[in-house]
Amino acid sequence: MLKGADDVVMEQEDSASRHGILTSWDINDIKLPQDVRQTDWFQEWPDSYVKHIYSSEDKNAQRHHSSWAMRNTNNHNSRILKKSCLGVVVCGNDCSTLDGRKIYLRPAICDKARQKQQRKCCPNCNGPLQLLSCRGHGGYPVTNFWRHEGQFIFFQSKGAHDHPRPETKLEAEARRSIQKAQTALFPSSPRLRRIRDIESLTGAMPTREALPLLLSKPDTYMLPANFGGHLSKSSGEPMLGSCSGRPPYPRAAGEDEGSGETPTWIKSLALERTPSTRRPCSDPAIPTADPPCADPSTQHILLVAKGGHVSFGPNADPLGIESCEEKSPLDYSGGGCLPPPPYPVPQVGPRLLEPPRRNVGDRSEGEHRMGLNYCNNDVFFHLYPLR
DNA sequence: TTATGCGGGCATT
DNA sequence: AATGCCCGCATAA
Numbered sequence: 284m285l286k287g288a289d290d291v292v293m294e295q296e297d298s299a300s301r302h303g304i305l306t307s308w309d310i311n312d313i314k315l316p317q318d319v320r321q322t323d324w325f326q327e328w329p330d331s332y333v334k335h336i337y338s339s340e341d342k343n344a345q346r347h348h349s350s351w352a353m354r355n356t357n358n359h360n361s362r363i364l365k366k367s368c369l370g371v372v373v374c375g376n377d378c379s380t381l382d383g384r385k386i387y388l389r390p391a392i393c394d395k396a397r398q399k400q401q402r403k404c405c406p407n408c409n410g411p412l413q414l415l416s417c418r419g420h421g422g423y424p425v426t427n428f429w430r431h432e433g434q435f436i437f438f439q440s441k442g443a444h445d446h447p448r449p450e451t452k453l454e455a456e457a458r459r460s461i462q463k464a465q466t467a468l469f470p471s472s473p474r475l476r477r478i479r480d481i482e483s484l485t486g487a488m489p490t491r492e493a494l495p496l497l498l499s500k501p502d503t504y505m506l507p508a509n510f511g512g513h514l515s516k517s518s519g520e521p522m523l524g525s526c527s528g529r530p531p532y533p534r535a536a537g538e539d540e541g542s543g544e545t546p547t548w549i550k551s552l553a554l555e556r557t558p559s560t561r562r563p564c565s566d567p568a569i570p571t572a573d574p575p576c577a578d579p580s581t582q583h584i585l586l587v588a589k590g591g592h593v594s595f596g597p598n599a600d601p602l603g604i605e606s607c608e609e610k611s612p613l614d615y616s617g618g619g620c621l622p623p624p625p626y627p628v629p630q631v632g633p634r635l636l637e638p639p640r641r642n643v644g645d646r647s648e649g650e651h652r653m654g655l656n657y658c659n660n661d662v663f664f665h666l667y668p669l670r
Numbered sequence: 671t672t673a674t675g676c677g678g679g680c681a682t683t
Numbered sequence: 684a685a686t687g688c689c690c691g692c693a694t695a696a
Contacts, residue, residue: 347674355675356688364675367687393672394690423687452673 308334310363310428310439317433326438328448329427335438344436347429350451351444352390356426367424368417368442371449372400376410389449390414419445 308315316336323335325343327350337344347353353366372388379385386407391397397414405412417424420442428439 354673357675357677357679358686359677361676366674391672392674396672426687455672 308437310334310430310437315430315432315435315437317435319435322435323438327451329438329440330425331440331443333440337436337438339431339434339436341436344429344438347427348452349427350448350453351425351427352392352449353427354392362430364429366427366429368419368426368444369397370414370416370424371446372412373415373447374405374408374410375413376405376408378405378408378410380407385447387447387449388412389452389455415446417442417444417446419443 319336322338322341325337325341325348326333326335327348329335329349329351339345347364347366349366352369352371354369356365356367358365369390369392372386372390374386377385386405388400391400401412401414403412404410419425423442425440425442425444428437428441430437
């Protein structure tokens with residue numbers, strides 16, 4: 284990020300003005316423009332210092348959605364909703380699969396759920412998970428502001444995300460649905476429940492053979508048609524993560540280069556339901572080889588590629604994995620990745636500047652507590668004897 | 671159970 | 684005073 288924030292803003296406003304888009308406002312202005320000629324498509328991945336004006340009819344804007352993991356932040360201003368980015372959950376081992384995919388999980392928005400999430404293990408190498416916090420706004424998390432004014436919803440983003448994109452909200456929701464289906468299919472036992480915990484967290488999926496069974500509520504797994512745009516209103520609305528990926532005529536401002544990055548497994552689910560229309564979008568890169576960090580029996584996991592793609596490992600036995608949550612910190616030299624690094628090596632991006640945070644030692648999450656997330660190798664060795 | 675929003679409160683600048 | 688963020692609470696999905 285070599286450009287200054289002001290440069291970025293100016294460039295974007297130049298670009299926006301060329302498109303006849305009104306950007307000469309700030310979210311804190313007493314009066315916001317109401318002579319808006321054109322509203323924006325909903326932006327799934329707003330980044331940098333962008334502004335958007337959405338229609339107040341836009342469901343996603345109404346809900347202040349984002350595919351970034353944004354949490355509410357109190358700014359002591361009830362008129363302007365402020366949200367700050369939670370970053371992305373990565374593998375503390377910085378493990379990769381054979382095809383170079385990284386694990387980028389979506390941090391839970393709810394504090395309690397996020398703490399629970401951080402006690403779990405990497406779905407790929409079983410190493411510790413690490414919350415990579417966002418520091419894209421002067422060392423602080425990127426902030427998004429939402430303000431409802433008249434028939435418009437004004438959106439402003441401050442800061443450029445300095446971390447990879449997490450899995451989308453849609454993927455997380457689909458996972459939860461699948462987890463529910465699993466719960467219905469497999470009556471609870473403590474062991475199964477813990478397995479499901481991991482699957483819920485990581486996106487681990489049932490075997491493909493089992494999927495049709497689990498897709499008993501097909502609509503649940505289809506992408507919501509209202510997530511991704513609003514102008515078309517009645518039909519043809521671009522879907523978040525849909526195969527079409529992009530709106531038919533999106534605005535240039537804040538163009539979302541990632542909107543076409545459909546998670547492979549969602550594509551696969553869509554393919555299962557609508558093969559004739561979805562087939563051209565299928566991703567041929569669904570891995571067929573074993574990922575490097577896990578026993579083949581555990582590879583029904585969600586893998587997120589560098590570009591945000593998601594795919595599944597080959598079929599797996601859902602009983603082949605055991606949770607290591609809430610175990611004492613231990614060396615994880617046998618933790619799936621062979622050979623493992625001698626210490627966690629988060630390398631998602633250089634962190635040259637410490638953020639101006641206070642009471643860092645008191646913080647209950649983020650990089651500083653990754654040491655608590657290590658897994659119990661006794662359990663792990665039991666399940667994954669060294670070859 | 672989790673996401674979301676609100677607002678009190680505290681520390682820092 | 685502005686800002687950042689923690690926390691608890693309430694509500695919705």
